[in-house]
Amino acid sequence: MATEAANGNNHVVTKKPPTPSPLRNSKFFQSNMRILVTGGAGFIGSHLVDKLMENEKNEVIVADNFFTGSKDNLRKWIGHPRFELIRHDITEPLLVEVDQIYHLACPASPIFYKHNPVKTIKTNVMGTMNMLGLAKRVGARILLTSTSEVYGDPLEHPQTEEYWGNVNPIGVRSCYDEGKRVAETLMFDYHRQHGIEIRIARIFNTYGPRMNIDDGRVVSNFIAQALRGEPLTVQAPGTQTRSFCYVSDMVDGLIRLMEGENTGPINLGNPGEFTMMELAEVVKELIEPSVSIKIVENTPDDPRQRKPNITKAKQLLGWEPKITLRQGLPLMEEDFKQRLGMSKKA
Numbered sequence: 001m002a003t004e005a006a007n008g009n010n011h012v013v014t015k016k017p018p019t020p021s022p023l024r025n026s027k028f029f030q031s032n033m034r035i036l037v038t039g040g041a042g043f044i045g046s047h048l049v050d051k052l053m054e055n056e057k058n059e060v061i062v063a064d065n066f067f068t069g070s071k072d073n074l075r076k077w078i079g080h081p082r083f084e085l086i087r088h089d090i091t092e093p094l095l096v097e098v099d100q101i102y103h104l105a106c107p108a109s110p111i112f113y114k115h116n117p118v119k120t121i122k123t124n125v126m127g128t129m130n131m132l133g134l135a136k137r138v139g140a141r142i143l144l145t146s147t148s149e150v151y152g153d154p155l156e157h158p159q160t161e162e163y164w165g166n167v168n169p170i171g172v173r174s175c176y177d178e179g180k181r182v183a184e185t186l187m188f189d190y191h192r193q194h195g196i197e198i199r200i201a202r203i204f205n206t207y208g209p210r211m212n213i214d215d216g217r218v219v220s221n222f223i224a225q226a227l228r229g230e231p232l233t234v235q236a237p238g239t240q241t242r243s244f245c246y247v248s249d250m251v252d253g254l255i256r257l258m259e260g261e262n263t264g265p266i267n268l269g270n271p272g273e274f275t276m277m278e279l280a281e282v283v284k285e286l287i288e289p290s291v292s293i294k295i296v297e298n299t300p301d302d303p304r305q306r307k308p309n310i311t312k313a314k315q316l317l318g319w320e321p322k323i324t325l326r327q328g329l330p331l332m333e334e335d336f337k338q339r340l341g342m343s344k345k346a
């Protein structure tokens with residue numbers, strides 16, 4: 001049985017887990033793991049699908065409503081006998097027989113999650129309840145991609161999993177950060193009450209190829225601006241910090257968490273911390289030294305600092321990121337150039 005790793009969740013779970021799907025107990029178990037990835041057409045989800053599909057023992061089902069994701073991210077798998085893509089909104093129940101659920105579906109860029117905040121809350125609360133209900137019915141293990149935003153504007157730095165956060169419950173970001181906090185609560189309640197096997201990852205800012213070009217997040221914005229020769233828009237004051245993890249490291253961490261014995265929550269992120277002004281300088285230096293940097297107005301409740309303490313991930317999962325920001329940015333640049341129709345660097 002999984003151990004509850006953090007936040008004083010040391011209650012003994014007496015409830016027996018539900019019976020796993022027949023697939024998981026069958027003689028074919030060793031050669032067949034059927035995995036549902038919600039949000040699998042999105043940025044992190046599609047990279048996760050690529051990695052899961054590399055294992056010939058896996059069958060992968062993606063459920064996505066294509067709000068911020070696209071079929072294009074999965075084009076190499078469409079038609080593959082071990083792959084299925086379902087257009088589905090997770091605020092509605094889903095009936096499939098699976099052994100594992102990676103539950104990622106939720107818009108992640110602040111521009112998109114603030115666009116329809118009621119829908120964002122529904123996705124986090126009703127969507128997570130639906131996925132937990134599915135996990136309960138078929139006895140599947142479920143992993144939630146929670147976020148560093150559960151720490152809000154943190155008063156502890158770096159953030160450990162024991163920190164309960166400093167979150168505005170009525171602000172414009174609350175649909176996302178409070179939504180994810182409720183999703184975490186639901187995960188633990190289903191675990192304690194129904195014995196569901198849960199895993200919770202608290203993901204810190206992740207970047208890489210396939211981010212939407214006009215997604216609004218800082219790394220994609222700066223790279224697109226540098227390639228278009230536009231000023232890099234640093235939101236005031238520019239001293240706010242973030243820690244950026246390359247997507248292949250993140251996928252590795254998520255799979256280790258799913259396969260391991262710890263419920264989490266576990267921080268997954270790269271502890272390298274940069275101010276937004278420093279990030280702009282690095283993008284300028286690596287991609288287009290001629291562009292200028294422009295300070296623009298910020299949005300409400302922007303967290304002032306963020307850096308993960310990843311001691312737990314190191315100890316419990318044997319995980320730490322390998323790719324530095326300076327190594328990762330050029331990998332993303334090539335993908336953006338191709339999608340913007342620009343030729344490769346000579």
Ligand SMILES: NC(=O)c1ccc[n+]([C@@H]2O[C@H](COP(=O)([O-])OP(=O)(O)OC[C@H]3O[C@@H](n4cnc5c(N)ncnc54)[C@H](O)[C@@H]3O)[C@@H](O)[C@H]2O)c1
Pocket residue numbers: 038039040041042043044045063064065066067068069070088089090091103104105106107108109123127145146147148202203204205206207
């Ligand atoms: N990228 C990051 O920096 C980061 C940081 C912390 C947490 N996360 C979490 O990781 C997950 C993936 O993030 P991402 O960066 O790949 O974002 P993304 O926006 O690229 O992907 C989200 C996917 O979920 C789908 N989706 C949204 N609402 C849905 C709904 N109601 N029903 C079905 N599908 C729906 C979207 O169409 C998209 O394909 C999210 O849960 C996000 O909260 C990401």
Ligand SMILES: O=c1ccn([C@@H]2O[C@H](COP(=O)(O)OP(=O)(O)O[C@H]3OC[C@@H](O)[C@H](O)[C@H]3O)[C@@H](O)[C@H]2O)c(=O)[nH]1
Pocket residue numbers: 107108109110146147148149203204205216217218219221222233234235236240241242276298299302303
């Ligand atoms: O053009 C820009 C965009 C953003 N920023 C700044 O860059 C910082 C990072 O902003 P982003 O929009 O990339 O992302 P945030 O860190 O606010 O939220 C992020 O972190 C946690 C995840 O769960 C969210 O999915 C993710 O979007 C903020 O301080 C923002 O003010 C700029 O300086 N310029």
